[in-house]
Amino acid sequence: MREIAIVGGGGGAVCLLDALSQASGPPAAVTVFEPSDRLWRGRPYQRDADCILVNLPSRAMSVRAGDTRHFDRWLADRRWQTGALREASPFDVAAFPPRAVFGDYLESVAQQSMARLDERGGKVRLVRERIVDAAPAAGGAVLTTERGTRHEADRVVLCIGAGVPHDGFGLDGPEPGFVPDPYPVARALAGIDPQHTVAVLGTGLTAVDVALALGAGGHQGPVFLLSRHGVLPAVRQQPVVHTLRHFTPDHFRALSDGGEVPLSEVVGVLRDELTSAGQDFAELETEFALLREDPVRRLRRQLDLVHGQGLGLRILQQTLPVAVDVWPLMPYRDRNGLLRRHYRAVHSLCCPMPPSTGARLLAMSEAGRLDVMGGLDDVRRSGEGFSATADGRTIHADTVINAGSVAPHRVPPAAAPLVRSLIASSAASAHPHGGLRVRRETNRLVADGGSQECFYALGDLTFGSLFITAAIPVIVKLAREIAREVLAP
Numbered sequence: 001m002r003e004i005a006i007v008g009g010g011g012g013a014v015c016l017l018d019a020l021s022q023a024s025g026p027p028a029a030v031t032v033f034e035p036s037d038r039l040w041r042g043r044p045y046q047r048d049a050d051c052i053l054v055n056l057p058s059r060a061m062s063v064r065a066g067d068t069r070h071f072d073r074w075l076a077d078r079r080w081q082t083g084a085l086r087e088a089s090p091f092d093v094a095a096f097p098p099r100a101v102f103g104d105y106l107e108s109v110a111q112q113s114m115a116r117l118d119e120r121g122g123k124v125r126l127v128r129e130r131i132v133d134a135a136p137a138a139g140g141a142v143l144t145t146e147r148g149t150r151h152e153a154d155r156v157v158l159c160i161g162a163g164v165p166h167d168g169f170g171l172d173g174p175e176p177g178f179v180p181d182p183y184p185v186a187r188a189l190a191g192i193d194p195q196h197t198v199a200v201l202g203t204g205l206t207a208v209d210v211a212l213a214l215g216a217g218g219h220q221g222p223v224f225l226l227s228r229h230g231v232l233p234a235v236r237q238q239p240v241v242h243t244l245r246h247f248t249p250d251h252f253r254a255l256s257d258g259g260e261v262p263l264s265e266v267v268g269v270l271r272d273e274l275t276s277a278g279q280d281f282a283e284l285e286t287e288f289a290l291l292r293e294d295p296v297r298r299l300r301r302q303l304d305l306v307h308g309q310g311l312g313l314r315i316l317q318q319t320l321p322v323a324v325d326v327w328p329l330m331p332y333r334d335r336n337g338l339l340r341r342h343y344r345a346v347h348s349l350c351c352p353m354p355p356s357t358g359a360r361l362l363a364m365s366e367a368g369r370l371d372v373m374g375g376l377d378d379v380r381r382s383g384e385g386f387s388a389t390a391d392g393r394t395i396h397a398d399t400v401i402n403a404g405s406v407a408p409h410r411v412p413p414a415a416a417p418l419v420r421s422l423i424a425s426s427a428a429s430a431h432p433h434g435g436l437r438v439r440r441e442t443n444r445l446v447a448d449g450g451s452q453e454c455f456y457a458l459g460d461l462t463f464g465s466l467f468i469t470a471a472i473p474v475i476v477k478l479a480r481e482i483a484r485e486v487l488a489p
């Protein structure tokens with residue numbers, strides 16, 4: 001019977017606690033370390049405005065492995081009837097509850113998991129402190145909190161999340177006008193003058209949240225979403241049930257035969273998957289080719305496809321939980337090339353926004369209140385505000401909101417000392433594509449000198465090794481695997 005430490009108490013920790021509490025031989029003790037006031041919710045699902053929605057249908061947001069109805073049942077029990085949600089957003093073809101409601105669900109699952117562990121004889125402890133140091137010790141590890149308290153554990157799982165948007169233009173400082181982190185939007189955006197011009201750095205899901213929140217709050221001034229590529233998330237289509245026949249972990253394992261699977265073969269398997277479902281691969285090729293289409297035209301076109309017959313995009317999105325099995329099999333050169341040339345496209349198409357969100361953005365754009373631009377190459381303070389250059393145009397903004405990507409190393413600032421200590425004690429090594437190296441078979445950290453026994457990682461920290469791992473369906477799959485691993489004799 002093992003003592004397990006979980007560093008970070010957000011969504012990943014809840015999925016792991018649930019899996020541990022369901023295991024046939026539960027752990028002797030679990031200690032969760034979480035310093036923030038967003039226990040179990042993490043940054044994404046904190047209490048916030050209702051216009052900020054989950055970006056997957058509720059059925060895909062269950063945290064119980066193998067039970068896709070778990071979240072829907074919880075919603076129904078609390079009168080968050082999916083029908084009522086559909087009425088609230090007539091454009092949507094599935095339920096996309098507010099993210100804060102998903103946070104309530106995470107809290108309730110965490111409470112139930114702790115009670116279940118307790119009933120089964122496990123000791124559960126919460127330590128509201130940040131871990132700043134970790135090192136291997138005989139058969140386990142020693143963790144040190146920021147107050148200097150030491151904790152021993154047999155196995156340690158890092159669930160430290162993704163951190164905040166990177167301040168790539170060095171705008172943070174004592175002067176007003178710059179919002180370094182837009183969450184919770186209800187608080188971060190509250191002081192913005194409704195007539196001001198707002199530049200949002202980023203055109204991804206976070207930037208979309210900001211635009212929506214400004215729109216819902218009655219902002220009157222112009223809003224610019226600015227990024228290097230100017231690519232919005234795609235619009236999610238009506239969900240379909242599709243069982244993957246070719247794009248499966250087993251198929252890729254067989255293909256690799258202990259070696260590598262080049263990107264061209266991965267694309268070939270995707271083509272087979274679509275062909276066997278009677279779909280035309282050209283639909284996907286068109287979406288990739290139209291990535292740089294005018295963002296508003298692309299948005300309008302994709303909104304017209306919400307009820308479309310083509311299943312190519314929806315099948316591509318269903319391959320996301322399998323990507324963690326395929327990515328480590330690809331040659332480094334191919335992974336590097338894909339990240340450099342196609343990451344924007346893959347992320348936009350595989351992590352789309354709810355249709356009602358797309359429709360609201362389009363309405364803001366048609367009302368002349370929202371512009372989406374690429375080619376962002378500079379933002380600086382100028383006079384009382386800021387000037388930003390994008391697509392060869394200079395925009396003056398009164399307020400700049402940071403809503404772009406995290407730093408390329410993908411280590412959240414709160415976890416930087418911890419990660420440094422793990423590398424210094426040869427328990428971990430940095431991955432050149434971001435985060436720490438992990439071994440896919442075990443989800444264990446890999447040190448330069450080889451694998452070690454006791455440290456595991458779940459979530460965005462594994463990006464370089466496993467690709468897109470932050471979405472809930474992927475976290476649920478990996479949390480179940482890690483629960484098995486840490487409890488194995």
Ligand SMILES: Cc1cc2nc3c(=O)[nH]c(=O)nc-3n(C[C@H](O)[C@H](O)[C@H](O)COP(=O)(O)OP(=O)(O)OC[C@H]3O[C@@H](n4cnc5c(N)ncnc54)[C@H](O)[C@@H]3O)c2cc1C
Pocket residue numbers: 007008009010011012013033034035036038041042043044045053054055056099129130131132159160161162163206412414415416418458459460470471472473475
């Ligand atoms: C804004 C946003 C919206 C998202 N929306 C969706 C969505 O709708 N659907 C979806 O599937 N996915 C979504 N995601 C992906 C999201 O990353 C996952 O769903 C999930 O929340 C990740 O959980 P996590 O535990 O990895 O990170 P988090 O939930 O962020 O939790 C990490 C926790 O670790 C703590 N921590 C960090 N360092 C330390 C330390 N040194 N010691 C102790 N604790 C520490 C932090 O305080 C934090 O609470 C979203 C992500 C973001 C950023």
